[in-house]
Amino acid sequence: xxxxxxxxxxxxxxxxxxxxxxxxxxxxxxxxxxxxxxxxxxxxxxxxxxxxxxxxxxxxxxxxxxxxxxxxxxxxxxxxxxxxxxxxxxxxxxxxxxxxxxxxxxxxxxxxxxxxxxxxxxxxxxxxxxxxxxxxxxxxxxxxxxxxxxxxxxxxxxxxxxxxxxxxxxxxxxxxxxxxxxxxxxxxxxxxxxxxxxxxxxxxxxxxxxxxxxxxxxxxxxxxxxxxxxxxxxxxxxxxxxxxxxxxxxxxxxxxxxxxxxxxxxxxxxxxxxxxxxxxxxxxxxxxxxxxxxxxxxxxxxxxxxxxxxxxxxxxxxxxxxxxxxxxxxxxxxxxxxxxxxxxxxxxxxxxxxxxxxxxxxxxxxxxxxxxxxxxxxxxxxxxxxxxxxxxxxxxxxxxxxxxxxxxxxxxxxxxxxxxxxxxxxxxxxxxxxxxxxxxxxxxxxxxxxxxxxxxxxxxxxxxxxxxxxxx
Numbered sequence: 252x253x254x255x256x257x258x259x260x261x262x263x264x265x266x267x268x269x270x271x272x273x274x275x276x277x278x279x280x281x282x283x284x285x286x287x288x289x290x291x292x293x294x295x296x297x298x299x300x301x302x303x304x305x306x307x308x309x310x311x312x313x314x315x316x317x318x319x320x321x322x323x324x325x326x327x328x329x330x331x332x333x334x335x336x337x338x339x340x341x342x343x344x345x346x347x348x349x350x351x352x353x354x355x356x357x358x359x360x361x362x363x364x365x366x367x368x369x370x371x372x373x374x375x376x377x378x379x380x381x382x383x384x385x386x387x388x389x390x391x392x393x394x395x396x397x398x399x400x401x402x403x404x405x406x407x408x409x410x411x412x413x414x415x416x417x418x419x420x421x422x423x424x425x426x427x428x429x430x431x432x433x434x435x436x437x438x439x440x441x442x443x444x445x446x447x448x449x450x451x452x453x454x455x456x457x458x459x460x461x462x463x464x465x466x467x468x469x470x471x472x473x474x475x476x477x478x479x480x481x482x483x484x485x486x487x488x489x490x491x492x493x494x495x496x497x498x499x500x501x502x503x504x505x506x507x508x509x510x511x512x513x514x515x516x517x518x519x520x521x522x523x524x525x526x527x528x529x530x531x532x533x534x535x536x537x538x539x540x541x542x543x544x545x546x547x548x549x550x551x552x553x554x555x556x557x558x559x560x561x562x563x564x565x566x567x568x569x570x571x572x573x574x575x576x577x578x579x580x581x582x583x584x585x586x587x588x589x590x591x592x593x594x595x596x597x598x599x600x601x602x603x604x605x606x607x608x609x610x611x612x613x614x615x616x617x618x619x620x621x622x623x624x625x626x627x628x629x630x631x632x633x634x635x636x637x638x639x640x641x642x643x644x645x646x647x648x649x650x651x652x653x654x655x656x657x658x659x660x661x662x663x664x665x666x667x668x669x670x671x672x673x674x675x676x677x678x679x680x681x682x683x684x685x686x687x688x689x690x691x692x693x694x695x696x697x698x699x700x701x702x703x704x705x706x707x708x709x710x711x712x713x714x715x716x717x718x719x720x721x722x723x
Contacts, residue, residue: 252400255287267381269310275302278378285374296339305330308341371420373398402433410442418449422461429474443481455572472513493540503550508539518625527578531585561587592623595645605652606694664702665689674718
């Protein structure tokens with residue numbers, strides 16, 4: 252692996268000039284240097300100086316064209332300087348000490364060596380000099396370049412101390428391993444298991460931020476396997492950990508729903524699914540452990556797991572501090588409906604069944620079909636291919652019915668207001684029953700969703716119930 256080199260940006264020369272004037276040795280440290288070595292794009296630069304980081308930022312700001320505004324965070328001793336190319340954060344070198352009940356350290360000024368030692372991983376403890384005497388020289392006290400070459404996540408110091416001091420680093424270890432497709436060094440991984448209980452002092456918001464980054468990685472299943480193996484998943488997402496395992500009675504065994512879920516998740520990622528479709532993949536079978544039953548005639552069953560799972564979604568989103576708006580409702584819908592297209596594959600596809608699916612899925616029908624295709628996992632490749640061919644038939648039928656009936660998010664022309672006005676009714680169960688009956692007739696194809704057909708049908712329904720129309 253080649254040594255990282257600073258890009259030829261005037262900004263870095265300006266920082267070097269300002270640091271020289273102030274007598275503060277300065278370095279680009281951390282993720283930006285790591286990404287330079289890996290050939291990854293990065294827009295965020297961390298500059299550490301042995302001195303006052305805020306003063307250095309303000310001096311640099313005065314030297315740049317247009318004198319960009321420096322944002323100072325006095326409580327943290329940092330300053331942010333935005334430029335057209337990159338955003339730079341300045342901080343003075345520091346050392347940290349932690350209390351057992353908090354991840355917030357006591358911070359004081361320190362040397363460059365002390366600052367590097369407090370970094371989470373060796374690959375993030377790399378630096379490039381901004382000093383005139385050795386401008387651009389690599390600083391690598393902990394063989395971070397060697398670990399990049401070996402594709403290894405390792406802590407600079409004792410991993411037990413590193414993780415106990417700031418338990419969020421345990422999730423960051425797994426996140427970086429997943430994003431970069433690196434291994435976690437054995438002693439470092441063992442320390443994850445030893446210190447996992449410390450994760451309880453971390454806020455749920457910070458845990459979920461790391462979890463979402465793992466989910467958005469190219470192959471998130473790798474991260475979830477690491478979380479499970481070290482025991483962290485049992486603490487931060489116990490319902491998912493409970494998917495693990497296979498029960499067997501006689502010759503009857505079910506698939507391991509944990510590994511099945513991870514395969515579905517990877518399949519969704521491969522198909523380009525966004526964060527919320529990935530969450531739907533994670534949660535689609537989440538209620539299987541709670542609905543698992545053994546039937547002597549058919550073996551293991553999970554009847555109703557889709558409905559129970561959908562009912563669980565708001566509680567899971569609340570516990571994980573995920574957004575409770577449209578994103579949650581979309582995931583809930585996908586979990587509830589994920590078996591419906593598969594059921595259509597197993598039987599003669601009627602227009603009525605397709606209409607109902609289109610009506611319930613609405614604009615999420617394409618995402619639902621993507622999830623359902625991802626849900627077809629088996630070691631029998633011919634079986635998978637057969638199911639996927641059947642899905643092609645279902646999708647063609649969906650297209651034909653949609654073009655004919657326009658059922659995505661359609662609204663029946665007969666509303667509750669029309670029913671109440673027609674029969675002089677107040678809001679009641681009877682109004683709801685009439686409205687539902689009209690909707691069912693439309694979905695069954697008995698009438699079209701047009702007033703000229705639907706209103707006479709409503710009048711006939713009312714007559715059957717002994718209702719007299721006051722509005723013809």
